[in-house]
Amino acid sequence: MSRFPSLLAASALALTLAGCATSSMPGGVAAKDGVLVGPNGMTLYTFDRDPVGGGKSVCNGPCARNWPPLLAGTATPTGDFSTVQRDEGGAQLAYKGKPLYYWVKDTQPGERTGDGVNQVWRTAKP
Incomplete structure (x- = not known):
């Protein structure tokens, strides 16, 4: 029985930290x-x-036709997120100072076929 309060406290802390991790990501990024x-x-x-x-x-x-930018839209960057300006106008979300992109050959969520393309494209890691 004495473990229950500790387990409850640990669970509450884990949920709190999980909420903090996702709430600092703008524009639906996860x-x-x-x-x-x-x-x-x-x-x-x-x-x-x-x-x-x-x-x-x-x-x-x-390049942007194959690697569409993640446009910032109305997202307000926080923490490690910022925006960069696009040559054609508009703002693009960046993580730790690096602009973020999609890869046109990824057709399903979870695919990572762009990692390592031409030895210059990398999956963005939190």
Whole structure:
């Protein structure tokens, strides 16, 4: 019986911490199975050629057709999230200074087929 209060306290703490982890992610971004996913459940990626904290994306035009940006919309970035400006206008969400993208060849939530493409694309990890 003396374990019950400890178990209850540990459970409450775990639920509190879990709520904190997800509430700091803007625009429906979530952590799932060790990677960041967009509001549609699709895996998000970063591009090695985007300079950390550079304030903009270098993936534009044909690149952005294959790697669509996660647009910020009305999301308010908090914590490790920020926005960068797109060449064609609009704001893109970034994580730890790196803009976030989808990969057009991922067709189902949970797919990660873009990881390692051309040795410059990486799954975004929380």
